[in-house]
Amino acid sequence: MFTLVLLSTSARAEVHPVDDIRLAAEQFLIQELGVTDTEKDVSIEIGQLDKRLRLVPCTDGLEARFPPGGRRDGNTAVHIQCAGPVTWQLYVPATVERYAEVLVANRTLPRQHTLSAGDLRFQRIETSRHAGSYHEEKNALIGQQTRRSIRPGQIIGTQHVSPREIISRGQRVTILAENGSIAIRMQGEALENGTLGERIRVKNASSGRVVEGEIQASGHIRVAL
Structure with missing residues (x-):
């Protein structure tokens, strides 16, 4: 889990400013999600916190991370924790829209x-x-x-x-049988519909033998000798 340490500017304050906590959450999301200044495809909105919060000033910096199992998109939250000297923690609600x-x-x-x-x-x-x-x-x-x-x-x-299916069941096809430098072409009948690269069953028109081959193109199936 990625942790970003943000140094507080409120060391001398009697209480830790709520806006400082919201800023820490926003900066974490910007860095974690790789959002640039010109980003138009991601919107981050930090939820409000109770202005009456009376948190001890955090002189050792704020740590921010996603909660266990937390979402990165939609309605989410950022876990903010004071590293010291007095530890406290809270969750800052946020909305990430992509x-x-x-x-x-x-x-x-x-x-x-x-x-x-x-x-x-x-x-x-x-x-x-x-x-x-x-x-x-x-x-x-x-x-x-x-x-x-x-x-x-x-x-x-x-x-x-x-x-797209390029061969249909019952269609007359050309069977190409290859083995090294030896190549034999014969006529046959497709027994299944198929798409490019798919393997289907095909019947040799001369021998009546049923083999499986790979569709190479419309009307063409390659089999092994």
Whole structure:
């Protein structure tokens, strides 16, 4: 667990200033989360503390850390502890919001639709409150196939798409059998649907033998001799 020691400027005060404690929590979150001065995608808000707190001045510095099991996003808290000479501790409430430009459906997308660039648009969301998956790069989705209907504006997660099937059951295919420098091509029939790189069963049209091979391209399956 990361611990940041912050030296107090209130050594001569009768009580430790509440604002000093809030600042320690904020500085800890900024450093722990790697937030820069120009950061636009992370927002940190430190909760208020009771101004009536009467804490002994902390001359040996404030230690800040996340509580055990504490969250780094959303509603969280920072554990602040005085290193001495008199020890005290408390939890400072905080809210950390993260934002990102994620891909959503630009229109209604039917099931088994192959995605193109025009099907997608970016939308800024608070990812710290989004429980599901999402994508930030169009290339990760273009060419994928929808598993279900997707409504306009819906965030497209990994559960919504799958690699596009390029071979269908019953399709006539070319079987390439290789072993070192020996390569034999023959015709066959795909017995299963499949995507690029997937292994499926295929039947040799001449011998009727069923073998398993890897889909190399649309209509092409490679098997071992």
